[in-house]
Amino acid sequence: MAKLYVVGIGPGNYENMTIRADRALQSCDTIIGYHVYVDLVKPWYPDKEFLTTPMTRETQRCQMALDEAMKGKNVAMVCSGDSVVYGMAALIYELRGENIQPEIEVIPGLTAACSGGALVGAPLTHDFAVISLSDRLTPWEKIEARLTAAAQSDLSMVLYNPASHGRPDHLRHACEILGRVLPGDRLCAVARNIGREGESWLTCTLEQLPEQEVDMFCTVFIGNAMTQSIGGKMVTPRGYRHG
Amino acid sequence: MAKLYVVGIGPGNYENMTIRADRALQSCDTIIGYHVYVDLVKPWYPDKEFLTTPMTRETQRCQMALDEAMKGKNVAMVCSGDSVVYGMAALIYELRGENIQPEIEVIPGLTAACSGGALVGAPLTHDFAVISLSDRLTPWEKIEARLTAAAQSDLSMVLYNPASHGRPDHLRHACEILGRVLPGDRLCAVARNIGREGESWLTCTLEQLPEQEVDMFCTVFIGNAMTQSIGGKMVTPRGYRHG
Numbered sequence: 001m002a003k004l005y006v007v008g009i010g011p012g013n014y015e016n017m018t019i020r021a022d023r024a025l026q027s028c029d030t031i032i033g034y035h036v037y038v039d040l041v042k043p044w045y046p047d048k049e050f051l052t053t054p055m056t057r058e059t060q061r062c063q064m065a066l067d068e069a070m071k072g073k074n075v076a077m078v079c080s081g082d083s084v085v086y087g088m089a090a091l092i093y094e095l096r097g098e099n100i101q102p103e104i105e106v107i108p109g110l111t112a113a114c115s116g117g118a119l120v121g122a123p124l125t126h127d128f129a130v131i132s133l134s135d136r137l138t139p140w141e142k143i144e145a146r147l148t149a150a151a152q153s154d155l156s157m158v159l160y161n162p163a164s165h166g167r168p169d170h171l172r173h174a175c176e177i178l179g180r181v182l183p184g185d186r187l188c189a190v191a192r193n194i195g196r197e198g199e200s201w202l203t204c205t206l207e208q209l210p211e212q213e214v215d216m217f218c219t220v221f222i223g224n225a226m227t228q229s230i231g232g233k234m235v236t237p238r239g240y241r242h243g
Numbered sequence: 244m245a246k247l248y249v250v251g252i253g254p255g256n257y258e259n260m261t262i263r264a265d266r267a268l269q270s271c272d273t274i275i276g277y278h279v280y281v282d283l284v285k286p287w288y289p290d291k292e293f294l295t296t297p298m299t300r301e302t303q304r305c306q307m308a309l310d311e312a313m314k315g316k317n318v319a320m321v322c323s324g325d326s327v328v329y330g331m332a333a334l335i336y337e338l339r340g341e342n343i344q345p346e347i348e349v350i351p352g353l354t355a356a357c358s359g360g361a362l363v364g365a366p367l368t369h370d371f372a373v374i375s376l377s378d379r380l381t382p383w384e385k386i387e388a389r390l391t392a393a394a395q396s397d398l399s400m401v402l403y404n405p406a407s408h409g410r411p412d413h414l415r416h417a418c419e420i421l422g423r424v425l426p427g428d429r430l431c432a433v434a435r436n437i438g439r440e441g442e443s444w445l446t447c448t449l450e451q452l453p454e455q456e457v458d459m460f461c462t463v464f465i466g467n468a469m470t471q472s473i474g475g476k477m478v479t480p481r482g483y484r485h486g
Contacts, residue, residue, distance in 0.1 A: 008357070015263035018253070018353065022262060082357045082367075086481070089365035093478045100474070106361040110261065114251070114325045114351040122332035122349065124325075126381070127389055129372040129398060137482040138369070146370055146396040153392035154385065155372060231343070235336045238329070239380040 004069040004102045005076040006092055008083035008109020011195035012040050016115060021107050025076050032065045033078035040196075041078055049073075056136075062091045069102035082111040086132060086160060113158040116191035116219040120201045121233030123189065123221045127155050133170040134161035144177050151181035156236055157222040162190075162214045171220065172210040178222065182206055187223040189234040190214060203234050247312040247345045248319040249335055251326035251352020254438035255283050259358060264350050268319050275308045276321035283439075284321055292316075299379075305334045312345035325354040329375060329403060356401040359434035359462040363444045364476030366432065366464045371399035376406075376413040387420050394424035399479055400465040405433075405457045414463065415453040421465065425449055430466040432477040433457060446477050 005024040010016040025031065025045050031038060035052040042050060051068070053061040065077040079087040089106045096104065117124045129150040135143060150157050162171040178186075184207035191201045196217075204212060206222065214220065227236040248267040253259040268274065268288050274281060278295040285293060294311070296304040308320040322330035332349045339347065360367045372393040378386060393400050405414040421429075427450035434444045439460075447455060449465065457463065470479045 008361075010261070015266070016261050016351070018259050018261050019265060020258035023258070082360070084357060084360035084365045085367045085371075087365070087368070089361070090368040090478050090480055093365055093473045093476055094480055096474065098474055106365065108259070108353050108357040108361040110351050110353065111357055114327060114354055114357075117325070117327035118251075118332070118349040118351040122327045122330070122336055124328045124373075125330070125333040127372065127374045127386075128328075129370070129393070130367075131370045142397065143370075146398055149392040149396035149398070150372070153389040155389055155392070230336045231339065231341055233336055235333050237333055237337055 002069045002072045002102055003074050004065055004092065004104050005107055006083045006087070006089045006104065007076050007078050007107045008081060008087060009037060009041060009078050010081065010110035011112065011115040012080065013195035014044055016110055016195045018107070018109060021109055024107055028074040028076040030068050030073050030075045031078060032061060032068065032075060034061070037078045037080050058088065058091055062088055062095050065092065066095055066102060079109070082109045083107060085111040085130065112160060112191070112194060112219040115194045117221065119191045119194055119199070120189035120203065120221055121235045123223060123227060123234045123236050124156055124158070125236045125238040126224055126226070128157060129155045130158045130160065132160040133174055134164065135167070147174055147177045148181060151178050154224050156224040156227065159220040159222065161216060162218050162220045164216045171214050175206060175210045178206060187227045187229060187234055189221040191219045191221070193217050194219065203229060203232070245312045245315045245345055246317050247308055247335065247347050248350055249326045249330070249332045249347065250319050250321050250350045251324060251330060252280060252284060252321050253324065253353035254355065254358040255323065256438035257287055259353055259438045261350070261352065264352055267350055270317060271319040272316040273311050273318045274321060275304060275311065275318060277304070280321045280323050301331065301334055305331055305338050308335065309338055309345060322352070325352045326350060328354040328373065355403060355434070355437060355462040358437045359401070360464065362434045362437055362442070363432035363446065363464055364478045366466060366470060366477045366479050367399055367401070368479045368481040369399060369467055369469070371401060373401045373403065375403040376417055377404040378410070390417055390420045391424060394421050397467050399467040399470065402463040402465065404459060405461050405463045407459045414457050418449060418453045421449060430470045430472060430477055432464040434462045434464070436460050437462065446472060446475070
């Protein structure tokens, strides 16, 4: 019976995929996804069938994946980063509902908290929150409340979708909210194009963060009270040295 | 010049490692780590030198990795899950300080939020907090404050280290804290031995969660207000169906 794999491909380079994701993509007939992600994997699996839909057509894309699998094909729906963390796995389950066909296998991948964290240093050695600044599907008030709660309880933070074409100011607004709780010299970092052409990163203070140019290919890290710069890297000590 | 790789090996099976982690472990001379993780990778790279230290000797283990690399060996320090998320990368940076030798390359891996999330369903489609219930290096009051803040701002949660030999009651205490804010029927899940022998998972309500037997090889998921059971899986919808 055909199978639908929901595959987290990680940040976008072949080496940062898991062996399991690679095997699933090798074994499938059809690869479906947002065109940017399909274009990333195409050179590695050139003999597959490729199907894409435009950016905001997530429901259409997931339904297409279910339909193709029901036709008897082995289908891989590719997601950037992880398949679960802001990924398509939930929508695939929703659309299948209580049916048991097609069989679904969710294959995890490196989310930007991990791939970007390793790039900027070691910022997530302690508890942290992952918060998307996109208000396309979440009211901004809820995002504000989450930023405030995370800051007040000294959680490090990873901010996904810090800006998009339609909304360039989300990061600046988030910094205003965080600045009401956190000191201006709190260490932060920006990772850009992780694992892809043009990969870069920088550290700065919370005060300097609104001046950084960010786009939808950036991930932002906010340190906790212990986070420090060591050899230029953003490092949150766990406290092991006293252990 | 010799290099020190800090490698996240993921949940513990070969397939869930990244291609990059596999290549680093293939290319190194010496693999260092906590003996449980070294035993996991030993069968895949049998011709390496292996060095281990007991559980709480993190500083000794990381210093050993730095020292071996300074002798001219290519060394891989293996971490369960990710190398940054509660991993050893920060301590390696701390111990090296402002020195530029040995060269360090941090290689990310699947953290339990991702590998466990894919196992129980798709619980992290929305913003979430990752919180360790171990109070070995964090005061319990701080953990409580983070649980409360996450619950009040409707973050899903992933709880690492829900119990250990010394402290079997941490999850029960956490459930008490969460129960002051969240309804008793909030959907939760427990993932056990992800990617290893004895892998299993279950969903239950927050009210039922304290009755579950958990150990240090379990990861616990707490849903947000939208999380639901679909086909037996724990699913947090992102809201795409309205898009």
